[in-house]
Amino acid sequence: MNTRGLHPAERVAEYTAKGWWSEETMDGLFRARVAAEPDREALVDPADKQDLVGSPPRRLTWAQVDDEVTALADVLLAHGVEAGDVVGLQLPNTVELVTAYLALWRIGAVVSPLAVQYREHEVGELGRLAEFTAFVTASRFGDRDLAADVRRALPELDTVFAYGPSGDVEIGGPAAPGARERVEAHVAEHPADPNDCVTICWTSGTESTPKGVPRTHYDWLAMSWATVDAPRLTRDDVLLNPFPMVNMAGINGMFLPWLRVGGLLVQHHPFNLPVFLQQIAAEQATYTVAPPALLSMLLARPDLLAATGIGSLRLIGSGSAPLPPAMVRGWQEEHGIGIINFFGSNEGIGLMTDPHDVPDPEERARYFPRYGTPGVTWTSRLSEQINVKLVDADGREVTEPGVPGELRLKGPVVFPGYLGGDLLPSPFDEDGYLKTGDVFVIAGADDRFLHYVDRAKDLVIRGGMNIAPAEIEGLLAAHPGVADVAVVGYPDEILGERVCAVVVPAEGAAPELADLVAFLRERKIASYKLPERLELREVLPRNPVGKILKREVRADVLAGKESA
The missing domain is CATH 3.30.300.30 (ANL, C-terminal domain)
Known part of the structure; x- marks a missing residue:
């Protein structure tokens, strides 16, 4: 597949001229963090890592993360992984998952992350769709040998790299002599272009065959400002990440904001409630994300919260389903913790309602910003960059409150198109807006909000x-x-x-x-x-x-x- 120059030249020219896209790259952001505070603690393993993969949890500084990135990048290069190769990645949320992403990006490879729950059926199907040349995984996840599953699912792969002995190449050791010089020489010969593909995530839609969602440095890094601005993240924040780093929630909700501002990233997943609550207290987490059903359950269990100690949390992000207004109000009034309402997708939606712009918890639970409403301003910088509209079943733009319409949007956060898009219906309309398949109505004072009605798809x-x-x-x-x-x-x-x-x-x-x-x-x-x-x-x-x-x-x- 083509992994270079995914967005058309005219779009690149327009968005760079407006300052929405820049020459930033994933590796560039990471290098800036390492250079700024090399000895500051940056990354923490899940507390139950021993049970997950059979090795003890670790804590790494920015410099130590960089050392591991360099060591892995050198091994990948030595075994034939090249810039532009699509590499499958299947690991639980550990420090190794982070370093694998960063090592693959450093050498210019494309990461296609797969959920650890995926087995041979999904691994084989997606690996062939994206034409994986190699795979990075682990020998152990619980009672499963992920590397052995991958080799059975994709016998045609060049190399299976594994943390543990069952892959073709065992990884995770210290850097070999001369590793940094070899990696830097490769980087100099293969400079990253921000319009290069960096990930292929997967969306299920309503079809039986998943669709690949390629993304570039440009659109990922534009989107990352949304999840920095809404929770007002800084280098002093401790981010507890319980979402798998395989799609929008885990990558853009936690991983990229961490690269943007620094701070401490504490990994967690698969989800384990006692461990999650223990990590909030032990790490003094200031920000995390959780599905609304879990937040409702915790609110109804004050004994659990009292025994845990959640006083360090200042904000919680939530989404993936409508938020109950009583839940959002309860967290604010009983615990002084604001809930941010997120609405996103792999393809590029970036709507969020935060306590700064919408202090009323019931409005925040029910509504999302209608960017572009005359006379209404929002604090997120993306509010000036994303164009949104609603379109009814007859293709007419909806401008009146209460009339259902499909949400469509255009801007620097939108992906360039599906993998193998020539064989698929276009996700864009004739004006270049992404057709989301999600139905909203205009609502609120001054028509400033969008109210979610239903999923058009059957997920x-x-x-x-x-x-x-x-x-x-x-x-x-x-x-x-x-x-x-x-x-x-x-x-x-x-x-x-x-x-x-x-x-x-x-x-x-x-x-x-x-x-x-x-x-x-x-x-x-x-x-x-x-x-x-x-x-x-x-x-x-x-x-x-x-x-x-x-x-x-x-x-x-x-x-x-x-x-x-």
């Missing part, structure tokens, strides 16, 4: 991870006991949503949940995608052209849950 979001129902439906359709199937989400107070399979049994069959789960496990899919509930039906509702009416299925499932 199930379980614990912050997107699940495409069509993928699970396609696999279950091959089960001999399944005649028809629809997969929908149902509410869960901890994870946000869980997965329900609604099945029409084949004649004479009576499938059980355990049978379907075992069938899916045999297909080597990620565990978080497995259905946790089964409903049997005689028929599924469909529209006149045969499409399953998911809204009706979902309502039926919810009614059954409530009656039960």
Whole structure:
């Protein structure tokens, strides 16, 4: 795939002339942090790292992070990884995940991060779509050997690099003599262009095949200002990161702001509530992010919070589902902690409502800024750079309050287009606006807000991870006991949503949940995608052209849950 010059020249010229894009690069930001405060503590492992990967947690200064980046970059180069190569990356949130990102960026490689829950099915599919040449992972994650899974899923890979013995090349040791000189010589010969691709993340959408989302230095670093400005981050902040660093939430919510301002990045994930609460107190975290269901649960458990000690927190970011106004108000009034309401996507949405611009917690829970509203200003610098509009089903721009329309936006935060975009419908309209597929209405005094109505897509979001129902439906359709199937989400107070399979049994069959789960496990899919509930039906509702009416299925499932 082409990894150079992803944005067209006219866009680069326009946005650089306006000062929205610059010559900054990921490695350049990191080098600036190292040069400014080399001996300052920068990065901390999760407290339960020993259980996750079998090695003790570590704490690194900026200079120590740089040493590990140099050592890994040298090994990657020695084994044939080149600038422009697409490299898969699958690690839990540890210091090694951070150094792997930075080492790959230093040599000009493209990082395609995969969730640690992904198994052979997903690794193989995505690796071939993005044409991975190499892979960085670990020999151990819990009771799994990730490196062995990768080699089985992608036997054509040149090299599997692993922290541990089961990969082709074991990594994680000290730098070899002359490593820095070799790496710097490579960097001088292959200077990074800010329009180069640096990541390919993955979005599930409603299709069974995920779409690759390439991003450049330009658009990532423009987007990073949103998550610096909203929480007012500085070098004195301690950022506790419980989101996997595989998409917008983990990369732009925590990783890039840390590179921008410095401070201390404390890693956490997979999510473990007792460890998470212990890390808040032990590290004196000032800022973290959490899904709304978890924040509601914690608010209802003052005993947990009192036993933990959360006095260091000043702000919490949340999103991925609508925020309950009572939850946002409760955190503010009972604990003095403001909740920031985020709305984002891999493709480039950057809407956020923070306590500085919207002090009223109920407004903050319900609304997002309508950037560009005449006479209304916002403190985020992106408010001057992002153009937003709503478009109704007939393609007309919505300008009146209360009328639903699809959110569309344009600006320096938007990605350049999907991987293999020539074979996919364009995500942009005729005016160059990103078609988000999310429905909003104009609301609030002076029409200053956008109010989220619904997802146009059918994603199930379980614990912050997107699940495409069509993928699970396609696999279950091959089960001999399944005649028809629809997969929908149902509410869960901890994870946000869980997965329900609604099945029409084949004649004479009576499938059980355990049978379907075992069938899916045999297909080597990620565990978080497995259905946790089964409903049997005689028929599924469909529209006149045969499409399953998911809204009706979902309502039926919810009614059954409530009656039960």
